[in-house]
Amino acid sequence: MPSGGCWCDGTRYEYGVKPLERILCHCITCQKISGGAFTVNLMVPTKDVHMTKGAENLKSHTQDHILGGKLSVYFCGICGTCLYKQLHMSPFDQNFVIQSGTLDEVEGKLGADVEPPDQESFIERRAGWLPPFELIDMRNDSRKVVATK
Ligand SMILES: [Zn+2]
Ligand SMILES: [Zn+2]
Numbered sequence: 001m002p003s004g005g006c007w008c009d010g011t012r013y014e015y016g017v018k019p020l021e022r023i024l025c026h027c028i029t030c031q032k033i034s035g036g037a038f039t040v041n042l043m044v045p046t047k048d049v050h051m052t053k054g055a056e057n058l059k060s061h062t063q064d065h066i067l068g069g070k071l072s073v074y075f076c077g078i079c080g081t082c083l084y085k086q087l088h089m090s091p092f093d094q095n096f097v098i099q100s101g102t103l104d105e106v107e108g109k110l111g112a113d114v115e116p117p118d119q120e121s122f123i124e125r126r127a128g129w130l131p132p133f134e135l136i137d138m139r140n141d142s143r144k145v146v147a148t149k
Helices: 028-034 143-147
Strands: 003-005 012-015 021-025 039-045 049-053 058-064 070-076 082-088 095-099 119-121
Touching: 028 039, 028 082
Parallel strands: 021 119
Antiparallel strands: 003 012, 012 049, 021 039, 039 095, 058 070, 070 082, 082 095
C-alpha cells in the first residue's frame, strides 16, 4: 500500500487505491504551499487515506481558493510539511490531494517517481525556465483522453 509522511516523520499516512488522477500543477496556490515551482497532486478518495502515525500532530489551515470554494491544507505541526490538501467544492471534496513528494521511496525510487503525473494544469503559470513535459494539457479537455487509456 502506498505510504508517505512528513520531513520529521511525526506524521505518516497510507492509501489503499490507485490515485484517480495525477496532475502536475503550476498554479500559484500549489507554488506557495509547496515552496516549489509546481506540485504533483494525487487525487485519492478521502475514505481511502488513513493516518498511520501522528494524527494528533496534523494541523490544518483553510482559506478561499482561486477556483472558488475553500481550500484546506493539512500539514505536520512539528516540521510544517504539507501532506495533502482538500478543495471544499463538489465533486472535488470527495478527495484528498496528496503531495506526491511526501510519498515514501520504493525500491530506490523517490516518492515523486512512484506516482508520475499524467496531466499538467495551469500551464499559463509555469516557470519560463522549465523544459516542456510530455504530459496532457488539461486545458484541452484531457480527462476523456486519460479515461480511455
Ligand atoms: Zn513533521
Ligand atoms: Zn495547483
